[in-house]
Amino acid sequence: MDNLPKYEANHTKLTPLTFLKRAAASYPNRTSVIHEGTWFTWSQTYDRCRRLAFSLRSLNIARNDVVSVLAPNIPAMYEMHFAVPMAGAVLNTINTRLDAKNIATILRHSEAKVFFVDYEYVNKAREALKMLVVQKGAEPNPKEQNYSTLPLVIVIDDINSPTGVRLGELEYEQMVQHGNPNYVPEEIQEEWSPIALNYTSGTTSEPKGVVYSHRGAYLSTLSLILGWEMGSEPVYLWTLPMFHCNGWTFTWGVAARGGTNVCIRNCAASDIYRSIALHNVTHMCCAPIVFNIILGAKPSERIVIRNSVNILTGGAPPPASLLEEIESLGFHVTHAYGLTEATGPALVCEWQQQWNRLPKQEQAQLKARQGVSVLTLADVDVKNLDTMESVPRDGKSMGEIVLKGSGIMMGYFKDKKATSEAFNNGWFRTGDVGVIHPDGYLEIKDRSKDVIISGGENISSVEVESVLYRHPRVLEAAVVAVPHPKWGESPCAFVSLKKDSSNDHVTEGDIIGFCRKNMPHFMVPKMVKFLEELPKTSTGKVQKFELRVQAKCFEVSENLQSKNNNKSSQLNQNNQHIIMAVSRL
Template identity: 50%
Template sequence: MAVNAYEQGLDRNPANHQPLTPLLFLERTAQVYPDFPAIVHGAIRRDYRSFRDRAVQLAHALTTCGIGRGDTVATLLPNIPEMLECHFGVPMAGAVLNTINTRLDAATIGYILDHGHAVAVVVDREFMPVLRAALAECAVHPLVIEVHDALAPEAVLGETLGGVDYEQFIAGGRADFAWAMPRDEWDAITLSYTSGTTGNPKGVVYHHRGAYLLATGNVLAADMARHPTYLWTLPMFHCNGWCFPWTVTALAGLHVCLRAVRGPEMWRLMSDHAVTHLCGAPIVMATLLATHDSDRRDLPHRVQFVVAGAPPPEAVLAAMQDAGFAVCHVYGLTEVYGPAVVNAWHDAWNAKPGPERAALMARQGVRYLALEGLDVIDPETMRPVPPDGATMGEVMMRGNVVMKGYLKDPAATQSAFAGGWFHTGDLAVKDPDGYLQLKDRSKDIIISGGENISSIEVENALYKHPAVAVVAVVAKPDGHWGETPCAFVELKPGMSATPEEVIGFARQHLAAFKVPSHVHFADIPKTSTGKIQKHVLRDRVRGG
């Protein structure tokens, strides 16, 4: 056998091979653009030198507490500077960052803290009451690090859990701390929980390599140039803000923080800071458009809005364009670091009539450059469906921006990766040009305001009502939220209830955004074997 000259004496070594990690983005930007504005939040103005130093101080402070490789540090934070610092400082300590959805109920937060074995939790005072309730039922007793943001609601200004103050905590760390690179780019960098469709939420593990690649993939998908100004309308607890904390930092951009999505404030910040990009669910778009003219501001240039979720209707797209926005439609899941599919637009499509443009925009699109494989596949045969725009199959992905797997759940991980593909559970068709379009969600997930809601979780809660015999929950189209849960209920013989009573009962058992917006009492359609025909109910609420 001939010797391969390209393998002789050409081994990996520290000079030619380093683990990919987005942590180095901050180091480079702070070195090249130390005085450039990095973060704006109320009266706070920080440059990249300060941003970098505070993140490293956080890393050192965590290390001095014995927190390091393999440990989990959780957060309950809105989109404030401390959340950005955690995206760098926590993994710089070798730990894994777990950004918890602040909209979850105490029981779910408690489960996540226990399941992820959080050794510390960084919490904003607005969320201290729910954390207090969660910790009361937790087996773990993490170090509590309290953030006292000046822009927090006045009603929570006095909240405390008796933990250590964040500013005092990082003051104990050194900015010259020699933080350790990951030993391997496969090392875990973050942990995110997704509700799935049944049982407890699953912990999705990201690695440094995937975070690096998706962050750079965002640059191309969102058409970002150097020094963008990014408005934080997308929660950073969602898939680490789709990796944009690292993307914007890599480009030496300005992070414009926003505690809560409010129309007038978004318009003000976009105008005052010349925002170039923002991301979010369709509800963010609806909030912008619903803002009264008196609260709107003139935009200095066209703003790129990256939207995920239900495709915007033609009228909304036209209204966004008139308001000064360019819309980029993306699709993804928690398991692929956020968006991994983009509706890559062709300039020639701009000349098409409005309805045709809207139909083209409604498609989810093609793979990110950072995703190596995307197809619509028959899950039984594992063969791609024909590109005829009609044959449905399951959306499957493979590549370096697919999760490591589900934490402590090898069975679910193996199932998700069956046949060498990540199975999304979403059903789609593939058009002749290769663009895919979702047609249904095989697991009946409801996406409301960008939040995934399990229909089964809502049903299980309603089944606890003493008068409920049978219940089925489906997605009801909603002009504001995109979708909301709609419950169909059969009552037990001789029992009675009102829709208001059932909704009130649901509020006692579910996070607010999971509570059904409508309850209908009716005979629920079933097959001859007793299976509920949810497609009939979906057609009913959609007027089909």
């Protein structure tokens, strides 16, 4: 039996590109993409992707070349998830919220050959490209490859209302129109070859390029559409940025189910409600921050949701009260946990029918857990890394969450050391601390990597600290996460100041203002606390656990102060009404 050979008919390479070909053949006239006044069918999307892939090949894009894109959730961003790998290249989607410096770093490290830029981000892209130019006589950086060849820039103009904005001569729709609709996509030579490159800040200021394989992307996509029970013909609203882990693989997953992609440029409450009502949306993914956007909608923006909308959410665990509130509007929430290195969600809090009999508050508490592994994973565990023994399943004993399976990344681009450290003792180390409950469901208790998840964005505390240390008056700095009512979490900075004979007073506003000038705004600390000296261990390491406790106390005290101020304001208003009434007598 072991000697049976493999044939072309019974051994095909796994790639999510097959999902698009199947959708075009099985549902050619079914709507694939909607963006404002633009509608495409699956036949048209397949045609457009092949045209773009042909144009990329005409630009001498070779196998495994990197193609970067800086764009919001628009049809072009969706199409490139198929067109770029069809040309044999690797797709690099860049976080649109990064500043020019970080974008330049990614372009340099990835050695991108082509750079697609949405018209809205042309100025930011221009600034990043200027930073890529290698100045003559500059000292070479041994950690960074000199990147003297700038990528070819192609602007993505507004497909509904062209603006004419350009950064060079090429434009996206021209690339599509001039392409060959009969182009035969590059055959995948090996399913263990790269399809996407995504950057995560991790725990250092050095960006890490996470490489996905065709095989991993294919299997992760299947596991998520099965685990989420996404049926045929879903209508998927793109509130999750496609640059986040390739939209948690749903860029490929919606094609696999023959569904409809509803693209919105901005994640505004009015656009969300309008799209749900207009297109009968059935599914959407988002960070908990989007819950606040939905709940904070003005009465004029709200529309009664007639049919339940399934939401898959990840990021900082949403409070049980927030889950209760969002579900009361007609949403059905499923909580997931993942990371860039796991191709998005690795754990999903699969709902059990018996939980339906529990009170709503208990249901919300259960939904806030991270859950069980997706089907892609061969195994997930919480271990004591000193002994590599599994922790007891008591919901109390903590250890590090470790993963194993085909959905895990190929490795870190150009970083063998970091890759080797991540894959330790046969497991992928997440760096997240958690527990396992008696029913086998996991729950995160802390993040050993000190990554702060704010509004769905990963913020490296080390990266923020490195900027704080550049302030001329800062002696020591440490950044921890503090719960935030809108963003889920936000950075809280603790600093001690240098003794200065000038006696210049440094305020919280001064520090925050300095940060806003030197880092992306979503990374800026929302709170700064001054200490004479940061608490340290006997070996000189900052005790961040103690700082987290202090940060939570500060948040509570400030919330109480805010409530007291509101009460005082109300009392003052009441007193004013009494005075006015008396004056009329």
